[in-house]
Amino acid sequence: MKLDGARAIVTGAGAGFGRALTLKLLSAGVKVAAVDMDETKLAELAAEAPDVSTFVCNVADNDQVEKTVADVFSAFNGLEILVNNAGIMKNAPLINLLQRPDRKHSLELWHQVVSVNQNSVFYMSRAVADKMVGARSKGVIVNISSISARGNIGQTAYSATKAAVEAMTKVWAKELGSFGIRAVAVAPGFIDTAGTAAAIEEKMLQRWVDQTPLRRTGRIDEIIATIMFAIENDFINGEVLSVNGGLVL
Amino acid sequence: MERLNDILAKTFKISPGEAEKDLTMPEVAGWDSLTHMDLIVAIEQEFNIQLSGDDIADMLSFEAIRQTVKKYLDA
Numbered sequence: 061m062k063l064d065g066a067r068a069i070v071t072g073a074g075a076g077f078g079r080a081l082t083l084k085l086l087s088a089g090v091k092v093a094a095v096d097m098d099e100t101k102l103a104e105l106a107a108e109a110p111d112v113s114t115f116v117c118n119v120a121d122n123d124q125v126e127k128t129v130a131d132v133f134s135a136f137n138g139l140e141i142l143v144n145n146a147g148i149m150k151n152a153p154l155i156n157l158l159q160r161p162d163r164k165h166s167l168e169l170w171h172q173v174v175s176v177n178q179n180s181v182f183y184m185s186r187a188v189a190d191k192m193v194g195a196r197s198k199g200v201i202v203n204i205s206s207i208s209a210r211g212n213i214g215q216t217a218y219s220a221t222k223a224a225v226e227a228m229t230k231v232w233a234k235e236l237g238s239f240g241i242r243a244v245a246v247a248p249g250f251i252d253t254a255g256t257a258a259a260i261e262e263k264m265l266q267r268w269v270d271q272t273p274l275r276r277t278g279r280i281d282e283i284i285a286t287i288m289f290a291i292e293n294d295f296i297n298g299e300v301l302s303v304n305g306g307l308v309l
Numbered sequence: 310m311e312r313l314n315d316i317l318a319k320t321f322k323i324s325p326g327e328a329e330k331d332l333t334m335p336e337v338a339g340w341d342s343l344t345h346m347d348l349i350v351a352i353e354q355e356f357n358i359q360l361s362g363d364d365i366a367d368m369l370s371f372e373a374i375r376q377t378v379k380k381y382l383d384a
Contacts, residue, residue: 156342157349157365214343263338 061200061292064089067136069129071119071184072146073112074101076253077204080280081143081287086111088288090141093132095119119146119180129187140199141291142188144181144225147204148173149259151214170217177221181228185243189236198240202290203229205247207304222247226300233298242297244290249304251278273306310375312355317371320348331372352378 068085072078073094079101082094086109095115096102102114113135117128133139150173154165185201192199208215209222225245232243250256250268256277260268269277286303290296302308318328321339334340340348349365352358352374358381360368368374 153342153346155346157345157362158342158369160363160366163362214341261341264341267339 061140061294063292065091066140067091067093067138068141068143069093069095069132069139069184069188070143070145071095071117071180073114074098074105076145076255077248077251077280077283077287078143078145079105080284081145082112083109084284084288085141091136093136093139095128096146119184120175122179122183125180125183126187129184129191133191138195138197139188139192140197141202142184142199143202143204143287143291144184145204146180147177147221149206149215149218149255151218151259152216153214154216165216173217173221177218178224181225185228185232189232189241192241193236193239196239200242200244200291201229201232201236202287203243203245204287205229205245205300207247207249207302207308209247209300210308229300230298237297242294244296244298245300246283246286246290247300247302247304248283249278249302249307251280251283253280268307271307272304273309276305278303278305310378313352313375313378316348316351316355317374320344320351328371331370333370348374356382358382 068090070078070082070092073082074096082092085092093113093115094102094105095117097116097118099116102116106112106114115128115131117124119125150169152165152169155163157163181203203225205225206222208219209226211219229243229245236243250265269275283303286301290301314325314328318325321337349360353360356378364377368377
């Protein structure tokens with residue numbers, strides 16, 4: 061895909077991968093709709109990158125997603141790239157013996173993670189794909205998965221949603237391929253981000269690092285490079301690109 | 310309590326000397342809600358006891374663990 065002049069939506073663009081990816085795409089000449097529910101972070105992004113278009117949206121709310129996608133298509137007159145990056149990482153075992161009075165995994169936490177990590181990808185992708193198919197325009201949907209899709213201990217909800225994201229990626233690769241719309245997932249391992257630091261205790265993170273053949277966490281730029289590769293290579297479709305330092309072999 | 314100290318050392322991957330101390334949960338690097346499950350299973354199998362939910366949730370230091378196991382063995 062030729063990046064210069066292409067148009068993209070990046071969700072969760074206010075921080076982490078989403079922010080870094082937005083800046084990278086802008087530098088490559090892509091028109092970017094930066095989507096995030098945090099207006100302040102979007103304003104900070106816009107201050108750094110005046111060319112970006114920002115859209116405040118809770119991607120876990122389908123009505124907001126439909127409106128935002130309509131607004132973006134109206135502003136950009138089309139779209140070639142969707143990156144479903146927005147997500148949250150929450151840790152909880154299915155049964156927590158230390159938790160009283162209810163030892164069971166919180167239902168509220170389960171629904172929250174499913175809404176943000178899984179439903180949002182479904183909402184955003186169906187809205188964008190509908191418009192792409194309607195316009196008979198080629199494009200790519202990149203979904204951010206995780207090494208947790210393979211089943212990380214203590215991450216029932218997060219792992220389940222990331223496995224679902226990978227499954228949806230493969231389904232859409234098959235369903236939309238004939239329209240020239242690709243779907244690719246990028247599955248980072250443990251990456252040095254504020255989100256990782258907030259979600260995983262340092263001692264647990266060190267255990268994962270010790271099990272990684274490269275003996276380190278990944279860097280944001282290493283994930284961004286993989287997302288860019290997924291966007292630019294027009295023959296990658298339905299794949300999950302794992303970037304984890306060899307933690308899973 | 311030597312058998313219990315062996316379990317503590319093995320579960321939390323600490324030295325036998327460390328296992329003899331009265332360490333609390335925050336002081337043991339490998340002790341979280343997941344390894345706590347491994348600890349409980351190991352204790353119940355070793356001593357053939359079944360710990361109550363409240364006792365399990367109160368076992369937040371090595372000394373509390375020792376006292377709790379002793380209570381069951383003395384009962």
